[in-house]
Amino acid sequence: MSHPRITLEHVSKQFAAPGAGRTAVLDNVSLTVNEGEFVCLLGPSGCGKSTILNLVAGFEQPDHGRVLLDHRPISEPGPERGMVFQQPMLFPWLTVRDNVTFGPRMTGADKASYQADAERYLQLVGLQDFAEHYPWQLSGGMRQRAALARAWLPKPQTLLMDEPFGALDAQTRLAMQELLTDIWQRTRTTILFVTHDVDEALFLADRVLVMSARPGQIRESLTVPFARPRNPEELLTDSAYGQLKRDILHAVREEAAKSLGLQPA
Amino acid sequence: MLWQLSGSLGWVDPLLLPPPSDLWQTVQELAISGYRQTPLWQHFAVSTGRALLAFAVAIALGVPLGLAMGLSPLFGAVLNPFVQFLRPLPKIALIPLVIVWFGIGEGAKFFLIFISSFLSIVVGASAAVHGVSQGRLRAARTLGASRRQQFVHVVLPDALPEVFTSVRLSIGIGWTSLIAAEMVAANSGLGWMVINAGSYLRTDVVLLGIVLLGLTGYAFDWLLQLLQRRFAPWTGRDA
Ligand SMILES: Nc1ncnc2c1ncn2[C@@H]1O[C@H](COP(=O)(O)OP(=O)(O)OP(=O)(O)O)[C@@H](O)[C@H]1O
Ligand SMILES: [Mg+2]
Numbered sequence: 428m429s430h431p432r433i434t435l436e437h438v439s440k441q442f443a444a445p446g447a448g449r450t451a452v453l454d455n456v457s458l459t460v461n462e463g464e465f466v467c468l469l470g471p472s473g474c475g476k477s478t479i480l481n482l483v484a485g486f487e488q489p490d491h492g493r494v495l496l497d498h499r500p501i502s503e504p505g506p507e508r509g510m511v512f513q514q515p516m517l518f519p520w521l522t523v524r525d526n527v528t529f530g531p532r533m534t535g536a537d538k539a540s541y542q543a544d545a546e547r548y549l550q551l552v553g554l555q556d557f558a559e560h561y562p563w564q565l566s567g568g569m570r571q572r573a574a575l576a577r578a579w580l581p582k583p584q585t586l587l588m589d590e591p592f593g594a595l596d597a598q599t600r601l602a603m604q605e606l607l608t609d610i611w612q613r614t615r616t617t618i619l620f621v622t623h624d625v626d627e628a629l630f631l632a633d634r635v636l637v638m639s640a641r642p643g644q645i646r647e648s649l650t651v652p653f654a655r656p657r658n659p660e661e662l663l664t665d666s667a668y669g670q671l672k673r674d675i676l677h678a679v680r681e682e683a684a685k686s687l688g689l690q691p692a
Numbered sequence: 693m694l695w696q697l698s699g700s701l702g703w704v705d706p707l708l709l710p711p712p713s714d715l716w717q718t719v720q721e722l723a724i725s726g727y728r729q730t731p732l733w734q735h736f737a738v739s740t741g742r743a744l745l746a747f748a749v750a751i752a753l754g755v756p757l758g759l760a761m762g763l764s765p766l767f768g769a770v771l772n773p774f775v776q777f778l779r780p781l782p783k784i785a786l787i788p789l790v791i792v793w794f795g796i797g798e799g800a801k802f803f804l805i806f807i808s809s810f811l812s813i814v815v816g817a818s819a820a821v822h823g824v825s826q827g828r829l830r831a832a833r834t835l836g837a838s839r840r841q842q843f844v845h846v847v848l849p850d851a852l853p854e855v856f857t858s859v860r861l862s863i864g865i866g867w868t869s870l871i872a873a874e875m876v877a878a879n880s881g882l883g884w885m886v887i888n889a890g891s892y893l894r895t896d897v898v899l900l901g902i903v904l905l906g907l908t909g910y911a912f913d914w915l916l917q918l919l920q921r922r923f924a925p926w927t928g929r930d931a
Contacts, residue, residue, distance in 0.1 A: 484830070503833075504830070509835075510834040516931075518845075518849070519926035519931035520852075520926045529845075530835035530836055533835055533836045561926065562931035563930060574831075581835060
């Protein structure tokens with residue numbers, strides 16, 4: 428059960444900065460996400476969270492170190508690693524339904540094999556009445572929900588999620604978090620989830636990784652012990668919840684202050 | 693009103709600016725007896741025929757070539773200098789060469805209209821590929837789209853609105869070169885009519901020709917906008 432699905436070994440990554448220099452974004456990052464595990468990645472803005480997801484997705488290659496999927500180096504993107512981006516990234520020329528079924532249609536799956544699932548996911552994210560609409564006819568939150576359904580439908584073994592709920596209102600966000608844990612508990616997809624929100628991380632994750640300010644490193648790895656299924660209201664009354672949240676907030680605030688060049692309070 | 697009055701009251705010499713009433717007479721005269729033995733509609737048909745044929749070929753060749761240049765950095769780098777050198781050249785400067793190459797028949801006229809719209813379509817289509825959303829391409833790749841599928845299902849539809857825009861601009865440019873094209877030993881066509889009438893001080897015919905040239909250009913653009921709304925309704929829409 429603790430077979431590592433995603434492994435970063437001493438990964439460093441730089442980007443060309445304006446002018447002649449280079450910005451070190453990741454510095455000697457090592458982390459593991461086990462098969463079936465739900466890991467949240469927290470850290471100050473610009474510390475390299477999206478960069479880590481891009482490396483695992485196969486969009487970028489590390490300058491040093493190795494990025495492995497099931498012990499094999501990742502060389503390019505593949506449908507076994509789904510991704511939900513910070514922006515919905517829907518295709519405006521396709522209806523919501525055609526957006527959602529884009530994956531299976533590309534991989535040549537038999538229509539009968541995904542049609543029922545597609546309708547179910549549309550229903551789960553509350554878009555069954557908007558299947559024939561075009562993305563631009565939806566609100567921002569609805570677009571992000573369509574993007575979630577699109578990423579889930581091909582049943583990827585690994586799902587990379589980059590602040591997928593960041594743009595949602597508080598109620599929809601809660602509903603989506605519960606939906607996500609529901610589906611995850613059934614499918615046991617390995618999930619690496621980037622967020623800014625400590626409560627979100629504690630509600631979703633088995634483990635929380637806190638990153639340092641740029642150049643990013645993994646500063647802390649904290650296990651989230653609460654039994655599942657979790658209930659957001661009950662969590663708040665748990666004394667361990669308060670303690671864990673304080674620890675994480677402390678680390679996050681310290682790093683955020685560093686990244687903004689302030690003195691830690 | 694002001695235009696009509698200025699002529700009727702003799703404020704402006706009708707030779708400089710014929711009033712609308714004179715122009716209307718010119719329309720009737722040209723419609724019935726034609727200009728230089730050729731009916732007006734025929735001048736119009738000759739010009740639009742020449743232009744449409746040239747546009748069609750320019751689009752059919754220019755869009756694929758531009759897309760290929762946008763997709764392949766190597767191919768783009770090889771062809772770009774030629775395109776960028778030729779594109780800003782005033783096409784009138786090419787007339788002597790074109791006559792040597794194509795003679796003074798329809799070939800020369802076709803080539804002049806074709807080359808000006810073709811070059812800007814190529815530039816526009818290749819820029820459209822560069823403008824394709826990297827984020828959507830990435831989304832398609834994580835969903836398992838092959839390179840061919842990425843092209844067909846993401847690059848093409850994503851570039852289509854900009855391709856339409858560049859075709860609209862290019863057709864405007866091509867229509868502008870009609871005059872240059874019809875300077876080459878023509879004896880009919882709206883462009884030729886304007887040039888010819890100008891040298892005989894038939895300002896009314898010149899003005900009428902200009903109005904017709906303008907209206908036709910406008911109609912082309914309107915038609916393309918219609919096609920764009922029909923075939924790329926996501927133009928300018930975010931998702
Ligand atoms: N393609 C790129 N070219 C150059 N620099 C880049 C590129 N991608 C990211 N960077 C830089 O790398 C750093 C980290 O970016 P990244 O997007 O990973 O941050 P992040 O942790 O996801 O931030 P946020 O929480 O704000 O989304 C930033 O300083 C950014 O400027
Ligand atoms: Mg990010």
